[in-house]
Amino acid sequence: MIDLSRTRRLATLPLIAAALLLGACAKPQTRYGDERGVETVTNQFGSTDLQMIAESMTRSMLQAPVIVSGNLPIVTVQEVKNKTSEYIDTRAITDSIRAELQKSGSVRFAVDAVAMQQQVEELERQQSELYEKTEAVEKGRMLGAQYRMEGNIVSIVKQTKDVKDVYYKFNLQLWNIRNGLLEWSDEKEIRKTTSKG
Amino acid sequence: MRNMALALTLMACVLVAACGAKKGFEKKGFAYGCPIGEIKVSDMQDLVDAKTSMEGRRTTIAVTEIRCTMTGDLLKIDAMLNNDSTQVKRVAYKFRWIDREGMRAAEEEAWKPLMLYENSNYLITAVAPTNKSTDFRLILLSQE
Numbered sequence: 045m046i047d048l049s050r051t052r053r054l055a056t057l058p059l060i061a062a063a064l065l066l067g068a069c070a071k072p073q074t075r076y077g078d079e080r081g082v083e084t085v086t087n088q089f090g091s092t093d094l095q096m097i098a099e100s101m102t103r104s105m106l107q108a109p110v111i112v113s114g115n116l117p118i119v120t121v122q123e124v125k126n127k128t129s130e131y132i133d134t135r136a137i138t139d140s141i142r143a144e145l146q147k148s149g150s151v152r153f154a155v156d157a158v159a160m161q162q163q164v165e166e167l168e169r170q171q172s173e174l175y176e177k178t179e180a181v182e183k184g185r186m187l188g189a190q191y192r193m194e195g196n197i198v199s200i201v202k203q204t205k206d207v208k209d210v211y212y213k214f215n216l217q218l219w220n221i222r223n224g225l226l227e228w229s230d231e232k233e234i235r236k237t238t239s240k241g
Numbered sequence: 242m243r244n245m246a247l248a249l250t251l252m253a254c255v256l257v258a259a260c261g262a263k264k265g266f267e268k269k270g271f272a273y274g275c276p277i278g279e280i281k282v283s284d285m286q287d288l289v290d291a292k293t294s295m296e297g298r299r300t301t302i303a304v305t306e307i308r309c310t311m312t313g314d315l316l317k318i319d320a321m322l323n324n325d326s327t328q329v330k331r332v333a334y335k336f337r338w339i340d341r342e343g344m345r346a347a348e349e350e351a352w353k354p355l356m357l358y359e360n361s362n363y364l365i366t367a368v369a370p371t372n373k374s375t376d377f378r379l380i381l382l383s384q385e
Contacts, residue, residue: 080351082333082384095351103368112313147347148371 087210089132097214098231099139102148105141108218108228110191111150119145119218121156121188128199128212135187138193141216154189191227192219206240266282267297275309275318276376293379300383301325302357307379314372320365324357331356331384336367338374346374354384 083090110117119141124134135158145151155163163186170180195216202209211233218228246364254314272282275292282288285306293304333352340346349368357363368379 078352080335080349082352082354092351092354096353099351099353103370106315106370107312107317107368144370 070157084236087208088130088236089128089212093212094137094140095233096234097137097232098144101141101214101216101230102144103217104230105218108152110218110220110227111137116150116152116208117191118152118154118187118189119191119193120154122192122194124194124214124216125196127196129201130199134197136193137197137214141193154187188221190221192221193217194219207237208239209235209237211235221238225233266288271309273308275307276316278376290378291339292377293381295381298383298385299380300330300332300385302330302381302383304379304381305362306354316369316374316377318367318377318379320367322355322357322365324359324363326360327359329356329358333384335380336363337378337380338369338371339376339378340373341375343376347371 079091080095081092083092105111121138124138126132126134142153147152167183169175169182171183193216195214197212197214199213200211212235214232214234216230217226219225220227270276270278272288273285277288277291280287280291282291288307292307294309301324303323303325304320305323306319308319310317318336322332322334331354333354335350335352337349340344355363355365367374367377371380
């Protein structure tokens with residue numbers, strides 16, 4: 045007499061083994077991608093938005109009369125206020141803008157408020173008895189900025205059951221510190237829509 | 242009387258010759274304000290072919306016009322994109338900047354996504370990142 049239930053159990057064993065093997069093969073893959081590619085994983089603020097804003101603002105600012113004049117204006121970076129409903133590291137945006145402007149060779153940057161503490165500490169360290177007096181940097185030689193860069197980013201989010209629409213507006217301004225005049229300002233708008241199905 | 246007729250004929254000949262002569266581009270090595278080097282460019286399509294390329298997935302979006310000018314010491318470009326289909330099309334673009342020696346003049350730009358409505362044109366404007374960027378290529382990538 046053949047034990048049917050035992051045979052059936054034995055027959056399922058290879059199937060289970062095959063399924064386990066397949067499961068083991070389907071492990072997540074990690075690959076390098078294009079860091080400048082269009083990123084649309086979600087419609088939250090992403091790398092493409094940051095890069096587009098930085099590029100657009102830099103190229104626009106390079107056409108501002110105070111920069112075209114060729115006098116290598118000294119600029120300090122102030123805060124870009126995040127008025128959106130999501131977390132955005134606005135420092136990353138201003139850092140990118142500053143790096144691109146610096147590479148253009150048309151602008152010089154003075155130490156900003158964020159980096160001031162480190163600057164002062166280094167100056168004071170060099171004033172200590174540990175350093176050669178003739179080589180150590182002197183106090184009172186720092187150059188103040190002529191212009192300050194500040195801005196804000198706002199967003200409008202609209203959502204229904206199937207559609208989410210996000211609109212970002214980034215505004216950047218260059219103010220003349222001496223006379224308080226607005227020397228340059230520009231905006232970059234971005235719209236992203238995610239729909240189901 | 243005969244002298245008068247001769248003078249009028251000569252003037253007419255000069256005028257006809259002036260109109261008939263093929264008008265060249267504004268200065269040697271440039272066409273529509275854009276640097277072309279030694280490339281032979283006789284019309285807008287030649288310039289578009291010389292300055293445009295596609296990477297990755299091909300798009301049906303066509304570049305129809307490119308014009309260049311200088312803003313300060315930076316090269317500024319206007320490029321007209323056309324979607325002649327009856328569907329909304331999505332494309333990404335970037336400019337590649339080249340220096341006088343033909344080397345890459347600046348870091349690779351980010352791809353910038355665009356949406357073009359059906360049967361529409363879209364003007365993109367770009368400014369060179371540095372004054373060392375004396376030439377460029379406009380690169381398109383389908384986002385369909």
